[in-house]
Amino acid sequence: MWWTELKSALGQRFNVQGVASSLEVFTKDKDLIVPHISVPDLRYIDWDELKRRGFEGVVFDKDNTITAPYSLGLWAPLESSIHHCKSVFRNNVAIFSNSAGLHEYDPDGKISMLLERTIGIKVIRHSW
Template sequence: MWSADLKAALGQRLNLEGIVSSAMVVVKDRHMALPHVSVPDIRYIDWIELHRRGFKGVVFDKDNTLTAPYSLKLWGPLCSSLELCKSVFGPEIAVFSNSAGLYEYDIDGSKARELEGVIGIKVIMHTSICCALEVKKPAGRAEEIENHFGCKSSQLIMVGDRPFTDIVYGNRNGFLTILTEPLSLAEEPFIVRQVRKLETALVKHWFRRGLKPTSHILLSDAMLCVKNTPSS
């Protein structure tokens, strides 16, 4: 058991698929790292408007989007917005994470079950593809998510805090992508904080140079789903 814990601790910090994917993004797919929507946190998202526009479900990242890193407890100030999201989308909400729910690190699904019990949202368990490579964002396709929701990924919303993982994965698979700011940097390892700074700087630089995110058929103006003030 200790070996699995060690692998999880190291593996969550060193996502080899993510490193390769990030290099490809910088070289030729920069627009894939650009979110359709950027907000401080999920309290600024207008769930009612998104549902009215035809979106059928919401997929959340976990660490620094709904919880502090490596925590299984919802970040307190987000409770009201998450409850509103549940009231709008019903059961069509899920967590898709590189920690809780990824078989490589959550072998028996215990983290996923504990998180589900705390936040009341299904955690999608995801597993390997050919050659025993684990499907970690941004790698992989969206079949497991589409099967869970019973609709195409273009009808779903991906919410996460990392441009080169959550947003790249979402854009490659046709989601509407929403980037949040991290909830807490204190618990993140030093190397992760440095990579995050680089990602953020690159995305801001590309936006300033006029690069645009991919268009989305259900939402031509992304600002229509953004609130000026957070929900209480």
């Protein structure tokens, strides 16, 4: 039991699988890790322009991107931008998180379902 709790706590601070995946991408396809745009936060993204340029959807990280860590509500200053993103990309918006949706930390999907109801964005369920 203590190991699960320790992994849960560390998983929010250090993502071993994420680091390993990043290294793999870096060695195989460096273009995927080079930022193609840099903005202070999501409010500066022109969602209509992304759609016009051929983007078909958006996948957000949860903690420290659209919510505060462990929060289930959108960070208030981003609400307008997120709502506009959802109106542009409709059902092609999702959250991929190392907390909500990760089977190890959300085995019954309760956190995912609550987040989906609260924010209105589908959470991708995964096990790494």
